Each structure stands twice: as C-alpha cells, then as structure tokens.
Amino acid sequence: MQTVLFTSTIFGPIHSRRLGSSLGVNLMPADGKVCSFDCLYCEAGFNAQGPGKKGIPPREEVGRLLEDKLKEMQAEGMPLDVITFSGNGEPTLHPDFKGVVDDVIELRDRYYPAAKVSVLSNATRLHKPDVADALRKVDNNILKLDSAFDSTVRLLDRPTGSGYSVADVIEGMKQFDGECIVQTMILRGEHDGKVIDNTTDTETDALIAACKEIGPREVMLYSIDRKTPAEHLVKVEHEELEKIADRYRAAGLNVKVS
Ligand code: SF4
Numbered sequence: 001m002q003t004v005l006f007t008s009t010i011f012g013p014i015h016s017r018r019l020g021s022s023l024g025v026n027l028m029p030a031d032g033k034v035c036s037f038d039c040l041y042c043e044a045g046f047n048a049q050g051p052g053k054k055g056i057p058p059r060e061e062v063g064r065l066l067e068d069k070l071k072e073m074q075a076e077g078m079p080l081d082v083i084t085f086s087g088n089g090e091p092t093l094h095p096d097f098k099g100v101v102d103d104v105i106e107l108r109d110r111y112y113p114a115a116k117v118s119v120l121s122n123a124t125r126l127h128k129p130d131v132a133d134a135l136r137k138v139d140n141n142i143l144k145l146d147s148a149f150d151s152t153v154r155l156l157d158r159p160t161g162s163g164y165s166v167a168d169v170i171e172g173m174k175q176f177d178g179e180c181i182v183q184t185m186i187l188r189g190e191h192d193g194k195v196i197d198n199t200t201d202t203e204t205d206a207l208i209a210a211c212k213e214i215g216p217r218e219v220m221l222y223s224i225d226r227k228t229p230a231e232h233l234v235k236v237e238h239e240e241l242e243k244i245a246d247r248y249r250a251a252g253l254n255v256k257v258s
Contacts, residue, residue, distance in 0.1 A: 005044045006030065006087045009057045010065045013073070013080060021079050022118075025066065025104065026087025027094040029054045035089035036124040037144075038158040040191050040230035044088045047160065059096045063103040070111040080112045082140070085119040092125040098134040105137060116140055120183070124159065126172025141180045142220070143173055147198050148206035155196050156185075166210070173214040182211055183220040186241060189233035199236055204244055208251045219255040221245055 011024040028034045032052020033044050057065075066083075073080060083104060085091040094100060101117075108115050118140035125131045126143075135141045147153050150166050173180055184207060188197040197203070211219050221244060223236040241257045248255040 008065075009062055010069045011087070013078065016084075020081030022082045022084045023066075023069065023073075023080055024087060025062065025083060025085045025091070025100075027056065027062065027085060027091045027097070027100060028087050028089035029056060030088070033088045034093060035122070036093060036160050037090065037122045038160060039146075039185075040156055040158070040189075040196070041185060041187060041224055041228040041233055043226050043228075046229045056094055059099045059103065062100050063107065066104060066107055067111075070107055074111055080115045082116045082118050083108055083112075085117075085121075090122050090124065091119060092121050092128070092131045092134075098130040101134040101137055118142055120144075122157070123169050123172060124161075124164065126169065126175070132172070132175060136176065136179065141176060142183050143180050143216075144184075145169065145173070145182050145207070145210065145214075146185050147203055148210040149203070152196070152198055152203065155191070155194055156187075156198065170210055170213055173216070176216075178215045178217050180214070180216045181218045181220055182214060182216045183222070186221055186223050186236045186244065187233050188236065189230070191230045191232060196233075199240065199244065204247055208248055208253065211248065211253050212251060217254065219248055219253050220258060221248075221255060222258045 006026040007030050009026050013021050013023045016022045029052040031054045032050050033047055034051050035047055038047040105117055108117055116139035119138050120142050123143040146156050148166055186199055188199055221241050224233060245255045245257050
C-alpha cells in the first residue's frame with residue numbers, strides 16, 4: 001500500500017516548478033491521508049491507506065512548528081519564495097483553517113515579508129464562509145478544477161461526498177472576483193476499465209467556458225510529475241499542454257503551463 005508523501009506538518013523547503021522555493025504546511029495527519037477527493041493521481045496516495053493515528057495538528061502546534069522552521073531558515077540565510085498549504089489531503093478540512101491562515105500570514109510578515117502564502121485546495125469547501133474568508137487573505141488561492149463535467153470529476157478526482165457538482169464549484173470560485181488561480185491536471189489513462197481523458201476538445205472547450213465564467217487571474221495547466229497511485233495514467237507532454245494552453249489564450253485567459 002502506498003504511504004503518505006509528507007511525514008511532518010512542516011516540510012521542505014522544496015523547489016517547485018510552479019512555486020519556487022516553497023516551505024510546505026501539511027494540515028492533515030503526518031501518518032495518514034484525509035481528503036474530500038481521492039484523485040487517481042494523488043501524490044499522497046489513495047484515501048484507502050486511512051487517516052493514521054496522529055490526527056490533525058492543532059492550530060497552536062502548526063504555528064509553533066512553522067515559527068521554529070522560519071527562525072532556523074532565517075539564521076541560515078535561506079531564501080523563501082512561498083509558504084504553501086498542501087500535503088496529505090485537503091487543507092481546508094482543518095477545523096481551524098482560518099485561524100491557521102491568520103497565524104501563517106502573521107509569521108510570514110514577521111520572518112519573510114516578501115514571501116507569498118499559497119493554498120492548494122480542491123475547492124470542495126468554498127461554500128463554508130470561514131474557508132472562503134481565509135482563502136481571500138492569501139496571496140495565491142489555487143483551486144483545482146480538472147474537468148467541467150461531473151462525470152469526469154467522478155472518475156478522475158473521485159469526490160468522497162455524494163453532493164459534488166461542478167456547477168456549485170464554479171459558483172464558489174466566482175465569489176473571489178478573479179482573485180484565484182484555477183489549477184487543472186491534464187492527463188489521460190484508464191482505471192478500473194474506464195477511460196479517462198481530459199485532453200479532448202470537448203473537455204477543453206468546457207473547461208475554457210468554465211474559466212471564462214470564473215474569471216481567474218490565472219489558469220495553471222500541468223500534468224503528472226511523480227509516481228501516481230493509479231498505475232495506468234499517462235503524462236501529457238509539455239508541447240501538448242502548450243497547444244491546449246493556446247486555446248485558453250485565444251479565449252482571452254491568462255494561462256501558464258508548468
Ligand atoms: S485533492 Fe489533492 S490531496 Fe486530495 S486526493 Fe486530490 S490530489 Fe490528493
């Protein structure tokens with residue numbers, strides 16, 4: 001069974017193509033995974049591995065661990081471009097996500113005022129006012145939308161709740177008035193005998209229409225970078241991603257391929 005990718009609450013700094021020198025904040029358990037999606041490509045593995053025993057780290061612990069790390073990095077003269085909420089699941093599921101975001105912003109201001117704060121979220125909790133308020137405060141509010149079709153999201157991202165709908169997610173994203181980045185994983189493959197492919201013209205046209213409605217300041221297209229828990233997924237190469245991106249550009253959207 002695949003184990004979780006991040007074994008601590010604060011991890012890195014790691015160099016990310018998308019984000020630069022990034023210190024990670026994992027608000028989910030350090031020994032298990034908790035997510036409202038169960039994506040076929042999740043670097044933290046499938047949800048079936050379970051939530052572990054350590055539990056979700058309390059707000060105070062996150063703040064203390066982050067401050068220790070920032071002090072250490074500052075003493076060593078290490079650069080920092082971004083503090084990124086990601087890890088073993090969906091960060092907005094933390095019961096005090098808003099409080100943690102406030103603490104992280106305060107610590108960033110104190111130790112690395114030029115660094116950005118980013119959140120990678122699957123956008124399943126935008127209907128929660130405290131989650132939306134917290135996401136408004138961060139520099140990079142990065143929200144996942146892998147398809148504009150519920151059926152594709154069900155195959156690829158596998159929402160754990162029955163109430164998921166792309167239409168609701170689009171509505172949720174619209175509330176940020178452009179202050180968000182839509183992130184889309186582009187891939188093709190097969191799982192459990194079903195074909196998955198969000199590179200088709202139909203998928204691309206629908207995603208472009210969704211993004212035009214949302215009006216994000218940026219769209220981020222990327223493909224698989226590491227080993228995925230589902231075995232039969234195929235990476236879409238940079239050149240093809242750029243061709244898809246050109247269609248977004250032609251529709252007037254600001255898109256980056258990473
Ligand atoms: S939303 Fe993110 S953490 Fe959750 S399963 Fe998908 S890739 Fe993994």
